[in-house]
Amino acid sequence: MGGFGLGKQALLEALRRGGKPNGTVPVADASRPRQLPAYQVDIVPVGRFVSGAVSRRMNRFAKLAVLGAALALEDAGWEVPLRRNDIGLVLASGYGASKSTFDFLDSMIEGEGQYPSPTLFSNSVHSSAASHVSIVMELGGPCLTVSQFEMSPISALLTARDWLLEDRVEAVLFGAVDEICPVLGYCYDQFFGVSTSGPIEPFAWDKQTAVMGEGSAFLLLKRGREGHARYGYISEVTWTQSRSLTRPADRLLVLGADGHTCFARDYRRLSEQAQRCTAYTPLYGSLPGGQAFDVAIAALATEREVERRRICSVKCDAQGNCGVIECCFGQPH
């Protein structure tokens, strides 16, 4: 889920009609109050999967994760809670539970001389979202939260892949979650100024056009042993260096270019090499976990047999690292 809405149908609809920011984030500036565009999520539907009593103990970050995970499991036809110990959970987040971190700081600052909020502290830990998912879904298997900025999804997916290859688990619930908070809005304003008004122009290499996004994208992964996989297969998960990355020309390249000029050089080079390339960031916004959305879109393309050739998602960071996730329709040989 993201600024496009909730669930697979909303994402498909966004793919058909295009995407744009659906909300705004205020920038704190007494002299010049303003709003920045953002891709924001409505998390009210989490009530479909958890009771009010349970969701009251969760912060927004955890609700994003729980809702994303629940939608993935529902789509797979799995009933929640699962009550299983053989399902792994890997969660990637670029900034973690940042809003809860600042909410906890609020309670520290406001309550000078008193104890700050223990609930806010518990929920400010990056792994709190994964903990809530495991509690709600009753998942007793291995659990991991990875925080590596733009490389969070690829790094987390390497772990998910290893767990499956090593037979540690029967399946992995893999997801990426990032949330917007007022501090992020302030940072966008300070770093980029008026260029953050949008829209995202992924291929305008010399323009800063990133627009804040939040959301979660979850995939249920299994070993590709037999039968037909509804959403295809992930045939490659590679961490490499951007400067040395090349891809076979027949791949549809899905670039994680999200309007940040600091990443543009490598995306530009890749786009010039590719026969076909695209970017879906205008559908969900600029967020570190964005690559998970691209993989989800690749999976949808496979389900609908829109694309039978291999789809290659590429995400680059400012340190020259590059995450490559290749998806294919049929079982790879």
Added chain:
Amino acid sequence: MRRTGQSIPVTGLGCLCAAGGSVPELANALLTGQRRVAWREVRGQRYPMFQLEERAVPPGYFEGPECLRCGRLAIAAAREALRHAGLTPGTLRDRRVGVCLGTTVGSAMNNETFYRDFRANRRPDIEPIRQYLRANPASMVAQEFGLTGPCQTITNACSSGAAAIGHAAGWVRSGICDVVLAGGADMLCNVIHAGFLSLLITDTSPCRPFDRNRRGLTLGEGAGIVALESELSVRERQAQVQAWLCGYGNASDAYHISTPEPNGTGLRRAIDQALAEAGVGPQEIDFINAHGTGTPENDRVEGKLFPEMFPGVPFGSTKGFTGHTLGAAGGIEAVITIRCLQEKCIPANLGFQEPDPEFPGRPVTENTPVAGRWGLSDSIAFGGNNVALIFQESSQ
């Protein structure tokens, strides 16, 4: 469920914490029962801290931005591990080297000064954010040593360091890395201390793991890193193997956001997984390095489980020497476990005086000789993640 069970060589150890600025200093402190406790006053109450001695902190530690300190600790420990392993810049260049580290503070944007100014609409300078974006500990280590393999910062709270080591072994096993620097790093932080104070799980005395009168944890800081290496790389370099990582288990309580499941079923599953992967039974484990934080709930879980699963096996917590170093704990305790295998001795569980009648487990109260063949280290995280690592002595 089938497991691959391929053991991974550990060729280097690096560690700095309150107990010592290097692995030899740490080992000496454990052997001699020395510990150094600092004190901090919060709202008129003194709290103990296990902080690094000034002479042990890396160069530039206090001069640079605070948010980079976790990374600097990690770099210092990684440097020692690489040196210990005999991995020179030249040999690193010829190999695919990854970094997998756990942390809590190192991934959080909790710059109080910046946030106070932001809250007060003083429009703070954005430099702290730039620093934060450069402060990812695993990335800092990778950049320091010019490593281009995969990078992963695990933020699993208190099991992060141990989970990092377990996952890093997977990278070696699957062939995507020849070497991985794995472990954890965390620094003392005002915000985190305030958080644990709010949970009422900090002791006003240095922590007393498993003691009847324990009142909570004592925070610490440091980094513990091991160099995991493929057997092929070890043979090519004729490197010395310090120990073998044979078993890794990871399981969740799915119980509560901050309290461990009282029956320890998640921890039991993690330990069972590690035993199965190592191909050993509980009776073959020679000692256990417990998580043993000194909180009533944590120690009750382990105090009940260990005698049940491992009757007669000595166990103890080393947090009486290091404090609870959060994301670094699993890394530091992996280093300690390996050193215990090498010394064939486990240190006394500092802080334990009176048994708790609520559970049968009694940690060792003095330095205890062990056969030194198989050691288990467990970590129990905030939010219910449990990790177990099993190391085997190296016959080299």
